[in-house]
Amino acid sequence: MDFEAVIGLEIHIELNCKTKMFCDCPNRPGDDPNLNTCPTCLWLPGAIPRFSAEALEKASLLCLGLGAELQPQSAFDQKVYYYPDLPKGYQLSQAHRPLSRGGGIDITDEDGNLKRLRIHHIHMEEDVAKLVHELEGRVPISLVDFNRAGSPLVEIVTEPDLRTPHHAMEFLKALRTQVRYVGSSECSMENGSMRVDANISVRPRGTSQMNTKVEVKNMNSVRHVGDAIAYEISRQSQAVQAGEAVVLHTRLWDPDKKVTLPMRGKFEGPCVPDPMVPVIELSPAFIEEMRSRLPEMPAARAERFVNDYRLTGEEAAFLSADPDVAGFFEALVKKGVAPRTAMHWLATQLIPAVKERRLELGASRVTPERLAALLALLAKDEINANAAREVLAHLFESDETPEAIVNARGFRQVSDAGALAAMIDRVLAAQSAAVADFRAGQGKALGFLIGQVMQSSGGKANPKIIRELLTKKLG
16 A cells, blocks of 8 residues: 655744743853743743733744734633643643734645645744753663753644645755744754654545654754655654554654654643733734844745846855854855855855854854955955965965965965966976877866966966967967
8 A cells, every 4th residue: 555644844933032921030041051031931830920021022923924823812721730841730832812814835745836824823832841861870860951941842733734844854954044033033953943853644645634643853954854854754654554553652762873762652632721921912013023133034025136146046045044054145245246156155165164163154264255355356366266266265364364364375376477378388398298298189288287387386376377278289
């Protein structure tokens, strides 16, 4: 039997607010354990939650950026369960009246077709504490860090529109781009500011039935999400084919073994309206103000890059996928760098160099102003491409100007025809075989001879003038 998967995602995104959702404690992941706590975080007697206006604004921008419709009224519920990471015995979450409904993301499927993946709703909720499992001697112990308790989250719940691992991975990559653009979160799965659970079931292809689903957790990269879904589709298909029942439960992804493993039974605890946090009412004026604060989104930016800078659709999509990269590109162009030159140097030189050094694009010494100054030297033929790459490496380590680096290290290009002609004569005399090959019609011999002249000049010769002079000398 041929099966198809029915997949829905639940994506928790940590908002980059200064404080937690219901108190003024700092929202700073990575601080020393239990440093950022208060009676509200720990839910001591008499603690009263105070809802964060910043969390509401960040969450609202995120919803609008994903095309969702903000609801005039939303409210928090008590999602009741008992676990050491939840000090009050319930989690504040918008189970029944979410912040927004609808929305979606367009992706390109495996066949190159545009596919709309819908969002069911987006709701706000507080994060729980973090459990740390250690060994004390031979005895396993679990410790609780309450720094994360109460941190502001949104949960994005998709419709079960996804059918393949590719759909899930493309959805997450596009979602991450959209959220980063509106500035509500860094959306890093590796650092835990985006966490994904996948609900997966299988059915005979061509049918519309909804079968028992299995939830998969513990996936800390987009690649792991794709691998976990692929494994689970295969596992469930084999089980159904063998006549085994698929049981509702939660599984964990083991990235080392590349398998999903049983975790616990799946159950829903009671969820009742919370009496302490008032109903959130959004006026039309507030919604319009939030909408007016939306930046130019990736699809619109890519279209503008094609129209204004004559880039290809693929080039524009690459630049627009990251707001920092897109901003760096436009800053270069405003400094006078040709758009295609800016695109080429970003894609092939700067971004790989930044990743190699494990830096962020906006956190290195190579600013748009400094790179533009370097590319201006290249455009004026004062240095060649090899020298420009050398200078770029120095820019990461020094605050000197590109001009100063060129002068101090002797990178300036040799363009004097007389000096180059002497070098060419010496190379032609030493490479008579290559000269004979060129005159016999072997065009690649010219590239070899240009390389020999470049080598004899220590990489400083102007390759354009070398080619012109060599062509004339060889007839």
